[in-house]
Amino acid sequence: MNAAETPMVKAEAVSKAYGSNTVLRSISLEVKRGEVLCLVGPSGSGKSTFLRCINHLETVSAGRLSVDGSLVGYRQHGDKIYELHPKDAAKQRRDIGMVFQRFNLFPHMTAVENVMLAPTLLKKGQPKGQVKARALELLARVGLAERSDYYPSQLSGGQQQRVAIARALAMEPKLMLFDEPTSALDPELVGEVLEVMKELAKSGMTMIVVTHEMGFAREVADTLVFMDGGVVVEQGDPREVLSNPQHQRTRAFLSKVL
Amino acid sequence: MSETPSRPAGSETPPTGPGAETPPEAIKAIKLRHPWRMVLAIVLAAIAVLFIVDAAVNRPVYNWPEVGKYLFDVRVIEAAGYTLQLTIYSMVIAILLGVALAVMRLSPNPVVKSVAWAYLWLFRGTPVYVQLVFWGLIGVIYKTIDIGIPFTEPWVSFDTSDLFSYFFLAVIGLALNEAAYMAEIVRAGLLAVDKGQDEAATALGLGWWHTMSRVILPQAMRVIIPPTGNEVISMLKTTSLVTAVPFSLELFTRTSDIAAKTYQPVPMLIVASIWYLAITSILMVGQYYLERHFAKGVDQRPAPQKPTVETSAMAAVEPGELPGVVPPSNRPGGGA
Numbered sequence: 312m313n314a315a316e317t318p319m320v321k322a323e324a325v326s327k328a329y330g331s332n333t334v335l336r337s338i339s340l341e342v343k344r345g346e347v348l349c350l351v352g353p354s355g356s357g358k359s360t361f362l363r364c365i366n367h368l369e370t371v372s373a374g375r376l377s378v379d380g381s382l383v384g385y386r387q388h389g390d391k392i393y394e395l396h397p398k399d400a401a402k403q404r405r406d407i408g409m410v411f412q413r414f415n416l417f418p419h420m421t422a423v424e425n426v427m428l429a430p431t432l433l434k435k436g437q438p439k440g441q442v443k444a445r446a447l448e449l450l451a452r453v454g455l456a457e458r459s460d461y462y463p464s465q466l467s468g469g470q471q472q473r474v475a476i477a478r479a480l481a482m483e484p485k486l487m488l489f490d491e492p493t494s495a496l497d498p499e500l501v502g503e504v505l506e507v508m509k510e511l512a513k514s515g516m517t518m519i520v521v522t523h524e525m526g527f528a529r530e531v532a533d534t535l536v537f538m539d540g541g542v543v544v545e546q547g548d549p550r551e552v553l554s555n556p557q558h559q560r561t562r563a564f565l566s567k568v569l
Numbered sequence: 570m571s572e573t574p575s576r577p578a579g580s581e582t583p584p585t586g587p588g589a590e591t592p593p594e595a596i597k598a599i600k601l602r603h604p605w606r607m608v609l610a611i612v613l614a615a616i617a618v619l620f621i622v623d624a625a626v627n628r629p630v631y632n633w634p635e636v637g638k639y640l641f642d643v644r645v646i647e648a649a650g651y652t653l654q655l656t657i658y659s660m661v662i663a664i665l666l667g668v669a670l671a672v673m674r675l676s677p678n679p680v681v682k683s684v685a686w687a688y689l690w691l692f693r694g695t696p697v698y699v700q701l702v703f704w705g706l707i708g709v710i711y712k713t714i715d716i717g718i719p720f721t722e723p724w725v726s727f728d729t730s731d732l733f734s735y736f737f738l739a740v741i742g743l744a745l746n747e748a749a750y751m752a753e754i755v756r757a758g759l760l761a762v763d764k765g766q767d768e769a770a771t772a773l774g775l776g777w778w779h780t781m782s783r784v785i786l787p788q789a790m791r792v793i794i795p796p797t798g799n800e801v802i803s804m805l806k807t808t809s810l811v812t813a814v815p816f817s818l819e820l821f822t823r824t825s826d827i828a829a830k831t832y833q834p835v836p837m838l839i840v841a842s843i844w845y846l847a848i849t850s851i852l853m854v855g856q857y858y859l860e861r862h863f864a865k866g867v868d869q870r871p872a873p874q875k876p877t878v879e880t881s882a883m884a885a886v887e888p889g890e891l892p893g894v895v896p897p898s899n900r901p902g903g904g905a
Contacts, residue, residue: 405774
């Protein structure tokens with residue numbers, strides 16, 4: 312299979328259990344390069360857990376999950392599977408950017424320092440001036456060029472989340488994960504974050520977005536996946552799923568959130 | 570009191586018309602008096618003055634000229650230097666060891682965790698004075714230190730009492746005891762950092778060391794520094810116990826030794842106290858600046874939460890597409 316055809320994310324019967332509590336049951340889906348996939352569903356449906364499995368913040372209990380052709384958190388040799396050394400797992404994560412619901416910016420660093428941290432530490436040999444120029448470029452891209460020297464506590468929620476997006480982009484990931492990026496924001500600040508994400512999608516970034524923003528899903532997503540109780544209930548073109556849901560469960564959920 | 574009406578609005582004609590636009594009048598209230606506070610303050614001040622005058626005039630045992638004579642005595646200044654060195658060296662070792670123990674206590678490995686726990690149990694559970702006596706006796710308990718393969722002839726062998734000076738043993742004794750307390754302080758600091766910080770750093774691809782040194786510890790410092798300041802000051806005074814080792818050149822033992830010759834213990838106690846107070850004061854200034862450094866980005870007031878980018882709502886459903894569902898953008902109040 313050539314590289315262009317390898318799906319960016321491929322999940323085959325991925326399951327996850329905490330003890331006897333199964334949170335993901337046999338999830339199978341594919342995300343192609345440049346595709347935007349929106350995961351929706353009620354809280355506790357497993358969508359955030361699935362997202363966290365993709366960059367190995369959680370480990371998968373069963374099934375296969377691979378990003379860009381290589382297993383997440385494991386290494387296959389013959390028919391044996393080995394756990395990855397933390398160093399290699401960290402290396403794997405550098406290609407995957409993640410944005411959190413609560414932003415999780417580093418409060419003791421300014422916006423530009425937040426963006427510069429990972430490249431400064433991990434891209435050795437790159438001159439500091441170049442790293443900084445690149446960080447400022449990213450901040451400009453999310454509309455925050457003038458706030459680069461502000462600490463997170465001096466920024467609004469929407470601005471913080473945009474810095475977080477810039478920070479995630481700093482390692483030049485090939486895949487971006489968004490875990491309810493607008494759920495912790497005041498309603499009037501949601502738009503500015505979605506706008507940045509929309510621009511990112513247009514630029515061809517592969518994105519998986521856990522969200523409750525159906526308008527965003529409809530406009531930007533290529534695929535909408537509805538999850539409930541740890542299973543994928545329904546997936547397809549977002550316009551189709553939103554306006555003509557096939558399953559009773561999807562219909563019930565959409566009638567509440569739309 | 571002026572003629573201004575002080576009754577609440579409503580009993581008078583409420584202001585109407587253009588007059589209502591003027592800002593409300595400031596309250597001119599008569600201050601509440603606190604006579605007993607005054608009495609207490611005067612009594613306390615009087616007692617303080619009496620004590621000072623009495624100490625200066627009526628108590629020859631204080632012997633202030635003697636205090637002045639020995640305050641900057643070379644032996645005393647040297648002793649203060651030793652006390653400061655004991656404090657700094659043992660605290661530096663204690664903090665490093667404390668960080669290691671705190672990380673060990675949070676380790677997923679049960680053996681590592683238990684070793685750290687047992688260390689804490691042992692060193693917090695016995696008096697530091699007893700520990701210092703033990704360190705002084707180390708040369709008796711372990712006569713030589715051998716390097717080699719156990720149960721075979723050692724390659725090199727050192728005589729313990731030649732190897733370690735009493736100063737060194739005093740530092741080790743103080744440091745190992747203090748490390749147990751520092752471990753708990755550091756652990757509290759690490760636990761106080763939001764778990765999302767660790768996740769964010771991990772998701773960026775940072776390894777354990779970078780996550781710890783660049784993200785977690787700098788934030789934990791805010792919680793760690795105030796109690797550590799306490800420990801440093803406490804350590805400064807605990808150094809007076811190293812006479813148990815026996816190391817005798819620090820401030821308290823040295824001034825006591827001088828007093829034993831002059832037969833004037835009280836002035837020498839005052840000399841020692843003044844030096845302890847002076848060093849404590851300097852340490853407190855240092856703590857202030859450290860705290861300010863690690864408060865970076867914390868005490869700032871957030872900007873008002875206003876959208877900074879012009880955005881428009883995105884419609885999830887075209888109007889009329891799903892029967893009975895009104896798109897959020899068409900609802901009263903709109904949506905984003």
